[in-house]
Amino acid sequence: MTTTAAKPTAVTAPVDHAAGKSRVELKNVSRGFGEDWAREEVVRNLTFEIKPGDLTCIVGPSGCGKSTIVNMVAGYDHPDSGEILLNGQKVVGPAKDRMVVFQETALMPWQTTFDNVVFGPRLRHEGSRPEIEKEAHRLLEKVGLGEFKQKYPSQLSGGMQRRAELARALINRPLLLIMDEPFRGLDAMSRPLMQEFFLRLFEENRRTNLFVTSEIEEAIFLADRLVVLSNRPAQVRAVIEIPLPRPRQFHMMSSPEVFEIKRQALEILHDEAMKSFGGAAHFAHRGPAEHEARA
Amino acid sequence: MSVIAHDVYAGDRTPARRQQPTGFGMALHRAKKGLRSPTPYLMVFGIAVWLFAYWLLCEGLSLPRFEKIPGPVTILSDWISANPQQGTSIYTPDYYQHIYVSCRRILIAFVLATALGVPLGLLMGWSAKVKDYTFPLFETLRPIPIMAWVPLAILMFAGYETPVIFLATLASFFATTLNTMLGVQSIDESYFRAAGCLGSRKRDVFWHVVVPGAMPFIFTGLQISIGVAWFSLVAAEMVSGDFGLGYLILSSYVNSVTVPMVIGMLTLGFVGWFSSAIVRFVGNRLMQWHVKALAMQGR
Numbered sequence: 001m002t003t004t005a006a007k008p009t010a011v012t013a014p015v016d017h018a019a020g021k022s023r024v025e026l027k028n029v030s031r032g033f034g035e036d037w038a039r040e041e042v043v044r045n046l047t048f049e050i051k052p053g054d055l056t057c058i059v060g061p062s063g064c065g066k067s068t069i070v071n072m073v074a075g076y077d078h079p080d081s082g083e084i085l086l087n088g089q090k091v092v093g094p095a096k097d098r099m100v101v102f103q104e105t106a107l108m109p110w111q112t113t114f115d116n117v118v119f120g121p122r123l124r125h126e127g128s129r130p131e132i133e134k135e136a137h138r139l140l141e142k143v144g145l146g147e148f149k150q151k152y153p154s155q156l157s158g159g160m161q162r163r164a165e166l167a168r169a170l171i172n173r174p175l176l177l178i179m180d181e182p183f184r185g186l187d188a189m190s191r192p193l194m195q196e197f198f199l200r201l202f203e204e205n206r207r208t209n210l211f212v213t214s215e216i217e218e219a220i221f222l223a224d225r226l227v228v229l230s231n232r233p234a235q236v237r238a239v240i241e242i243p244l245p246r247p248r249q250f251h252m253m254s255s256p257e258v259f260e261i262k263r264q265a266l267e268i269l270h271d272e273a274m275k276s277f278g279g280a281a282h283f284a285h286r287g288p289a290e291h292e293a294r295a
Numbered sequence: 296m297s298v299i300a301h302d303v304y305a306g307d308r309t310p311a312r313r314q315q316p317t318g319f320g321m322a323l324h325r326a327k328k329g330l331r332s333p334t335p336y337l338m339v340f341g342i343a344v345w346l347f348a349y350w351l352l353c354e355g356l357s358l359p360r361f362e363k364i365p366g367p368v369t370i371l372s373d374w375i376s377a378n379p380q381q382g383t384s385i386y387t388p389d390y391y392q393h394i395y396v397s398c399r400r401i402l403i404a405f406v407l408a409t410a411l412g413v414p415l416g417l418l419m420g421w422s423a424k425v426k427d428y429t430f431p432l433f434e435t436l437r438p439i440p441i442m443a444w445v446p447l448a449i450l451m452f453a454g455y456e457t458p459v460i461f462l463a464t465l466a467s468f469f470a471t472t473l474n475t476m477l478g479v480q481s482i483d484e485s486y487f488r489a490a491g492c493l494g495s496r497k498r499d500v501f502w503h504v505v506v507p508g509a510m511p512f513i514f515t516g517l518q519i520s521i522g523v524a525w526f527s528l529v530a531a532e533m534v535s536g537d538f539g540l541g542y543l544i545l546s547s548y549v550n551s552v553t554v555p556m557v558i559g560m561l562t563l564g565f566v567g568w569f570s571s572a573i574v575r576f577v578g579n580r581l582m583q584w585h586v587k588a589l590a591m592q593g594r
């Protein structure tokens with residue numbers, strides 16, 4: 001099966017007042033794992049803010065603790081110290097106001113695509129059955145899965161699964177959408193298609209978004225701000241604003257501005273990646289410029 | 296650089312998929328496809344080779360140690376004869392009585408074991424507390440061979456029927472419970488997380504994640520369980536019984552009539568095969584998602 005580029009189609013959507021109005025703050029968040037005597041800090045003293053209507057990208061070297069941050073914001077895990085606030089309220093556990101699109105697909109394999117999408121509202125008894133189903137049909141059309149509603153997740157391609165998961169998250173109208181490397185593992189053809197598709201979806205109502213990736217190009221293309229993390233324990237190394245206008249287009253990626261941002265970010269990331277190499281660092285003399293040439 | 300696009304398919308709007316046949320058409324399609332594959336021919340050939348070897352050993356060459364064993368021709372002619380020389384054939388009501396009694400016992404044992412084992416396994420897999428309470432005892436009793444329970448079963452239960460059913464139930468109960476528990480433990484954490492942020496309550500998680508997620512393991516367990524149920528049933532019938540295929544086999548041996556003995560064995564084989572086929576069929580019916588996922592992996 002191949003992934004087709006599905007443009008969000010213009011179907012009248014119910015007004016979603018929550019979208020684009022929520023603010024997330026992380027204040028001195030720290031988290032470690034392991035017993036006291038062998039405790040390894042994974043996240044250290046993390047402070048940053050996700051502004052309402054912004055798409056904030058967390059970029060960091062692989063294994064630096066990005067998913068740990070995601071888990072804490074989602075409420076699956078709790079900081080050892082510090083706090084996470086959503087619109088001023090402390091996050092204590094998972095809830096439908098923060099939806100996560102996971103690194104690996106988490107569609108229930110025993111439910112059809114359609115049943116996956118209606119799962120949340122149906123269980124919470126929100127609205128009548130026809131209302132829920134109408135909204136599910138609308139969202140599935142929108143993500144280009146109109147003909148795949150009755151298929152099981154295993155019958156969808158990777159890109160389709162990601163879109164089905166987006167629909168399942170969006171039907172709950174979350175205050176914050178969290179995406180943990182959602183396009184990792186997609187092939188080189190469908191990845192840019194998914195990025196563009198997702199951009200259009202985001203730009204439609206600018207639902208506050210926390211997006212995790214280890215690809216700097218992807219981050220710059222999508223984000224309003226980059227939060228560049230250090231190697232483990234994850235700390236904020238830099239916050240970079242992306243001044244590109246919206247709607248974003250692929251051609252913007254070749255502007256000198258982007259080039260400069262990329263250089264800065266890569267320099268930091270390269271620095272951090274070298275640290276994780278430890279003793280082997282002096283063997284690898286590749287500078288950021290070469291790093292970039294490979295990207 | 297210029298790119299020349301040869302858009303030859305631009306005008307072709309034929310759908311990529313044709314209408315799927317339904318009902319009888321589908322059955323016909325499957326039968327045709329099956330006959331075109333080598334599978335049925337290989338199977339028939341395989342069976343023929345084994346039967347021939349069996350015939351050669353017992354009847355063709357009558358090798359030493361084999362001459363007392365009834366060969367395929369003797370068995371088949373007795374099996375389908377209206378006046379069987381050794382007393383058991385498809386025309387004797389006794390034969391069906393044995394089959395019926397064994398099947399009824401299996402059915403009761405299997406239903407009991409499933410009704411007890413699946414819920415217990417689900418709870419053991421889902422709740423650490425339930426597992427802590429039950430697992431040590433479970434793991435101590437499970438390795439006891441079912442034959443070791445026979446004296447206790449006869450002491451505990453009166454008559455022929457209940458001890459036999461108890462033994463078959465016990466064996467399949469352990470298989471079902473263990474597999475169900477492993478099934479729950481095999482469910483990926485991410486489904487629980489997804490259900491968590493979608494706002495499901497504990498009860499919903501149980502019904503919509505734990506139960507369907509464990510289903511493939513449960514049905515593997517049920518297939519094993521019906522197999523061990525037959526195994527322990529026949530063993531039990533040989534020790535204590537008045538009817539049933541196990542009883543038929545042993546009493547024929549005791550009375551030196553070897554043909555009904557082998558007929559009993561073969562009948563057990565067919566009935567056992569049929570019963571696991573039913574379990575598999577029900578499983579595949581209930582788990583279309585699993586069948587399709589396996590098909591996508593080319594299995």
Ligand SMILES: Nc1ncnc2c1ncn2[C@@H]1O[C@H](COP(=O)(O)OP(=O)(O)OP(=O)(O)O)[C@@H](O)[C@H]1O
Nearest residue numbers: 033034042061062063064065066067068069181214
């Ligand atoms: N529950 C846990 N218990 C123990 N260690 C953990 C736990 N969760 C994460 N870690 C450790 O924290 C570190 C960071 O993990 P994390 O998954 O957050 O990184 P990541 O940046 O998301 O990596 P990736 O790029 O592979 O997605 C890893 O070394 C991991 O071993």
Ligand SMILES: [Mg+2]
Nearest residue numbers: 066067103180
């Ligand atoms: Mg991760």
